[in-house]
């Protein structure tokens with residue numbers, strides 16, 4: 001059994017990954033933030049933006065209290081089961097102003113547009129999302145997926161799709177990030193085509209975490225029409 005390649009956020013800039021400073025100005029965010037690019041392979045990458053959102057724990061509480069969280073369902077093991085997390089979606093003027101600011105920051109840096117922001121609430125350690133790619137984007141060859149963490153710090157893992165099916169505790173080839181409240185991860189390039197990601201359920205106690213997710217596809221390349229074994233089924237969105 002291999003050990004995950006854990007990237008300790010906070011030390012990334014000295015770890016050999018490419019780093020740049022973003023001076024993009026979006027109201028309600030820190031302006032001069034470090035963006036560290038981790039090359040997963042030659043065509044897939046993940047940018048780590050540490051501490052983009054000031055007052056992230058307050059934003060976490062405001063979303064917990066103010067969002068109409070819904071229980072989604074997934075088709076697993078030949079039956080519908082409750083998805084182990086709650087979900088919501090915000091767009092346009094319905095977005096929390098700080099989430100609108102993050103969206104503006106993402107749009108400015110990556111020169112793409114988003115339809116809105118999906119939210120997930122992991123209530124405790126029993127909630128999580130399994131290994132998957134964001135196949136609902138359909139065109140996976142060139143995508144941008146931003147994920148903001150608010151609340152608890154939990155393992156956030158990626159591994160190459162080419163590794164095939166694995167036991168949950170088989171951490172060979174796994175890249176583990178541990179984003180803190182206010183950190184933004186941005187997956188890009190062929191990440192949704194060639195890499196899986198997960199926020200695993202945990203054995204030890206873990207308080208609430210909310211993630212906010214923005215997704216964009218260039219719609220270039222081949223359209224993905226065959227949901228495979230790893231495809232998530234987000235019927236609730």
Ligand SMILES: O=C(O)CCC(=O)C(=O)O
Nearest residue numbers: 120129134147197199211
């Ligand atoms: O909550 C996260 O950080 C990741 C969520 C995710 O991967 C998804 O909903 O597709």
